[in-house]
Amino acid sequence: MSKKQEISCAIYKTKKRDGLYLYVKEQDDFEDVPPEVMKQFPEPEHVFDLELSADRPLAREDVLKVINNLQKDGFHLQMPPKLEAPISDITMPDSLHG
Template sequence: MNEQQEIACAVYKTAKRDGLYLYVKEQDDFSDVPDEVMKQFPKPEHVFDLELSADRPLARENVFKVIENLQTQGFHLQMPPKAESPIDTITLPDSLHG
């Protein structure tokens, strides 16, 4: 991939699953997204538009993979982060137990 390459995309989230995001090439154009994926986004909520490029890394995704997926399949699906330990499994110091 050309280091200077940039690609615009729109990012959506779903109320159905926290941390699941869908990147598409154009806002409100889900024509390249398979029905199985769209079932997870019954009411896609637009989060923001983004200009992807090699010099702007993403927090949780490899920007090169996102660009490649947008170019080859027309969308990118960002899965939720791996489950972390729930807050109720954290042992609190005795001083915090009222």
């Protein structure tokens, strides 16, 4: 039997690291979250609750991976996006060099 492809969750952010989010199955239930992860969330800030479903994609995460992690591990950690190339790495067109 396959796992259910939808689940409710609560999403938290941390002031410690911008763009880092923690998904848990129930609001304020961090029982399944390892202490090492919770160190990044000393004061978890509830962002919102969400009903995840296989037919409703997420902006930055694979919704099926999030659902699987919540079912298997009891939490999902969304890492911050990779930084764009520093401005010094951008090559300007010759016409702008005056």
